């Protein structure tokens with residue numbers, strides 16, 4: 001391995017696992033692995049876990065620590081990227097957590113922190129479906145709904161880092177409670193959790209349906225079941241997918257009217273259903289957006305899968321390093 005090549009460490013911190021990548025300046029993954037997220041004691045051990053694992057891999061790969069120019073990290077929740085602080089990340093346990101400072105303390109490296117959805121947008125735009133668009137929106141449909149916007153070539157962060165929180169736009173004020181403390185956010189419908197919630201409502205409302213019979217036999221239902229049953233022609237499941245795609249298409253049209261992107265990229269676990277959901281999103285997106293907006297906007301599936309986070313985090317570090325260490329980088 002050519003250790004002369006400078007590298008950055010990309011971290012994608014999630015509620016279940018932490019994905020770690022050693023990435024060069026071209027965006028190639030030299031090595032990647034993951035460790036479980038230890039949520040004990042409000043996530044106190046996570047920083048040490050990460051550095052212990054990274055240091056071990058660097059030794060194993062015989063990488064000189066001087067060749068690592070920094071750490072880029074994406075974390076869930078409300079993030080202040082300038083101060084490197086996590087205000088609140090419910091599914092990790094952090095509250096007012098000085099992530100960048102703590103990580104810098106153990107590693108001796110400069111740490112650049114951003115919200116995970118923004119980081120995924122950077123990753124897809126650098127090496128994935130974005131193809132370096134100047135204006136783009138990436139929406140990740142997983143356990144929750146994440147979204148990141150790049151406008152005029154930069155992440156849209158807003159006044160206190162809360163821009164592009166499309167998942168918390170209220171789309172059904174009489175709907176389900178959201179983990180943000182309010183009711184009816186997009187997140188509560190257009191996520192894996194939301195699909196299951198909708199299915200459970202239908203099972204209760206239609207106890208004699210095929211869907212109820214399926215549920216009673218299996219004892220549980222997940223979002224993939226709903227997509228599979230819809231593909232097999234189950235009308236209730238088809239309706240759930242249609243409603244979800246319609247709501248997503250409408251919200252994406254609203255967002256597109258604000259930023260006029262050339263690409264909208266759909267990623268996350270639900271996007272694995274592929275065209276089944278995508279074609280409904282596109283149908284309603286085109287119905288609700290101004291033709292002048294939809295005509296120039298390609299709505300497509302993400303390409304990097306689970307690597308979007310670590311690649312985006314690496315990109316963010318490479319992008320931010322010269323800005324925050326003026327003169328420190330000779331090239």
Ligand SMILES: [Zn+2]
Pocket residue numbers: 167168178179180181182185187
């Ligand atoms: Zn919410």
